[in-house]
Amino acid sequence: MNAELQPSTMAPHRPSRSPGAEAEASALPPARELESAVEATDFSFWYGSNQALDSISLTVPARKVTALIGPSGCGKSTFLRSINRMNDLIPGIRHEGDITLHGDSVYRNDRDVVQLRKSVGMVFQKSNPFPKSIYQNVAYGPKVNRLVRGRAEMDELVERSLRRAALWDEVKDRLDSSALGLSGGQQQRLCIARALAVSPEVILMDEPASALDPVATQKIEELIYELKHEYTILIVTHNMQQAARVSDYTAFFYMGRLIEMGRTQQLFTNPHEEQTEAYITGRFG
Amino acid sequence: MANPADGGLMARLLPSRSKGNVQDQFYRLALLLFGVSIPLLFLFIVLRIGTEAWPAMEAFGWGFITGTEWNPVLREFGALPFIFGTVVSSVLALMIALPLSVGLAIFLTELAPRWLAAPIAFATELLAAIPSVVYGLWGIFVLVPWLRFTIQEPLSRHFGDVIPIFEGPAYGFSMMAGAVILSIMIIPFISAVTREVLTAVPRDQREAALALGATRWEMTWQVALPYALPGIIGGAILGLGRALGETMAITMVIGNRPDIAASLFAPGYTMASVLANEFAEATGALYLSALMEIALILFGITIVVNIFAQLLVWRVAKRGGR
DSSP states (O other), rough: OEEEEEOOOOOOOOOOTTTHHHHHHHHHOOGSOOOEEEEEEEEEEETTTTEEEEEEEEEEESSEEEEOOOOSSHHHHHHHHHHHGGGSTTTTEEEEEEEEETTSSSSTTOOOOOHHHEEEEEEEEEEOOSEEEEHHHHHHHHHHHHHHOOHHHHHHHHHHHHHHTOOOOHHHGGGBBBBGSHHHHHHHHHHHHHHHOOOOOOEEEEEETTTTTTHHHHHHHHHHHHHHHSSSSEEOOHHHHHHHHHEEEEEEEEETTTEOOOOOOOHSSSSSSSHHHHHTTTOOO | OOOGGGGGHHHHHSSOOSSHHHHHHHHHHHHHHHHHHHHHHHHHHHHHHHHHHHHHHHHHHTTHHHHHOOOGTTTTEOHHHHHHHHHHHHHHHHHHHHHHHHHHHIIIIIIIHHHHHOOOOOHHHTTTTSOOHHHHHHEEEEIIHIIIIIIIIIHHHTTTTTTTTGSSOOOOOSSHHHHHHHHHHHHHHHHHHHHHHTSSSSSHHHHHHHTTTTHHIIIIIIIHHHHHHHHHHHHHEEEEHHHHHHOHHHHHHHHHHOOSSSOSSOOBOOOHHHHHHHHHTTTTTHHHHHOOOOOOOHHHHHHHHHHHHHHHHHHHHHHHOO
């Protein structure tokens, strides 16, 4: 039997408009050899007495897409939210170890959390636009961070952000109407535009397409593929095909531990760990 | 409401002749009675007050509402001083209570640790449980003297000649005392509603703001409060409604003089107060009828305020796209 025709259950197929993707993927060096954007060192995390993360050491390469996969409750979302310290809002949390952003500790005492969250954008599982106009949604971040002066500059930034989120053409004639009138997929792309407007370096996406239909999901995935040239993207997903489609690197979490991280193609076709293989082939999780 | 598919409203409301069991028919009939009783009661009250007030309406026409003289002995009945007293004291009370209540609610929901928030919230709610007459007594013995000597006298001395709302002698018993006591009484209502709606602001809205680099302060003011605004307006109007109708406490501190004065230090009189004070002693049919008309106006104002509030809540909610 021809090996090439053999149906591989988890073959990563990238968005169709990038025929060179396969070649590109196989040419990727291991994550550690690339410039790193986010680096976790022995990072552990507790909600009260409940340990959610256990000594995670992980390098997230800059301007690549890194997927975090694993069964529910494995700690992947907790890890994601530890990077921009969104977990700070929850009482009774505690951590050990460290996470750095371009070598600078996220958890050092004099860290300006507001500044940190400006450089680490976030897109949530459920699209959460403000009940304001489309324009106001995108303008919110630049406004609180005082990034622009004057209406003209803001107009330009809003347009640029919406264009980069591939939403401009659909909304340019109704920027002043409520964001809640958009479809679910459009709302999620609006949230991405809103995150892009403050020019983050890293974008965290917590299951950004899990509530969307296939067409909207595909649009988000194509968008991620476009954005990785400028941004470092971390995406948590339950959907392994999605991880395979959009990411360059994949990290598999299980019960609060990082089991394995590697190039996406390698991890899905030839995982080193047995647990990883069991999970991606659907034997558990 | 009525779904034509099941044979119209009446067919659904009235007991059917079909073989349905007796219990079910009884159940329907009982619920129908309960449902209809409140609108009927409402109608009955309006009708009754309306008929009682009719002689005064006939005798004075619109002059009753615009008249400023209230002298039952001379058969002069002008209700404007009472309308003025009620509206001004309630609006002032709302202006004092709203910022305090919203501030308190923000503190309790956004800032205070739980061990502190719970007792403070409980204490605030206890304010609502204090009987009106107790507020009145406290007003007479504590608030009025304090206002008179600590607030009114110095203000009147230094600014009385320049600013009309501070002019005239400081009696203590005044529009200001009435407004302050009303404001304390409505704080628990407004702050409870505000706390409720702030707690109901979805976590993802707060997180969206914080993730964009907003501070806690910005998150609260720019995201949480606007989201909760329709509810806060509702709470404010609930408070205003209570202030308009409050009788005992304000009667004890407002001074009960039917004058329209610019000064906050001058005594006033409210519609509810005049009803409470004079109804039992009203001699003559016209006097009684005039008081009934005041009751009708008070009733009308509270209804208008509530309708206006509902419209405002809809408008604000619609502007946000919800």
